[in-house]
Amino acid sequence: MIGEEKIRELIGQAMEARRHSYSPYSHYQVGAALLAEDGRVIRGCNIENAAYTPTNCAERTAFFKAVSEGIRDFTAIAIVGSPAGEEITQFAWPCGVCRQVMMEFCNPKTFQIIVAKSEGEYQCMTLEECLPNGFGPDNLG
Numbered sequence: 001m002i003g004e005e006k007i008r009e010l011i012g013q014a015m016e017a018r019r020h021s022y023s024p025y026s027h028y029q030v031g032a033a034l035l036a037e038d039g040r041v042i043r044g045c046n047i048e049n050a051a052y053t054p055t056n057c058a059e060r061t062a063f064f065k066a067v068s069e070g071i072r073d074f075t076a077i078a079i080v081g082s083p084a085g086e087e088i089t090q091f092a093w094p095c096g097v098c099r100q101v102m103m104e105f106c107n108p109k110t111f112q113i114i115v116a117k118s119e120g121e122y123q124c125m126t127l128e129e130c131l132p133n134g135f136g137p138d139n140l141g
């Protein structure tokens with residue numbers, strides 16, 4: 001489990017990442033901050049597309065940035081999401097596709113998913129709680 005201070009810092013970084021959200025179609029802005037085991041933090045935002053389906057969620061942007069730089073061991077991710085121009089009034093739990101990507105690289109029993117409205121107001125669950133009986137690399141032996 002990561003400490004309160006680190007959680008607050010991660011949430012702050014997710015809020016910063018959200019500022020870069022490219023979401024001209026949904027106007028729903030998401031930011032994520034992914035904590036690697038070595039302490040590095042990799043940020044991501046959602047990136048939409050006029051053809052819609054190429055849209056990438058904030059969480060997957062963070063994961064793909066990290067993996068493409070050789071980082072594969074992760075501890076936690078903080079996520080903030082809300083419509084543009086609004087206060088963050090909801091907990092933005094990750095979509096099913098992002099949960100599956102987490103399953104590829106993270107230990108479901110220990111990886112922490114933190115969703116926040118502010119640095120002090122957040123909820124936290126393990127990947128296993130968010131994706132019970134998930135299919136992952138271990139299934140392929």
Ligand code: THU
Nearest residue numbers: 026028030046048057058094095
């Ligand atoms: N989105 C994310 O970035 N993360 C999620 O887990 C759910 C959805 C983005 C995708 C799209 O740009 C917008 O939110 C509305 O679906």
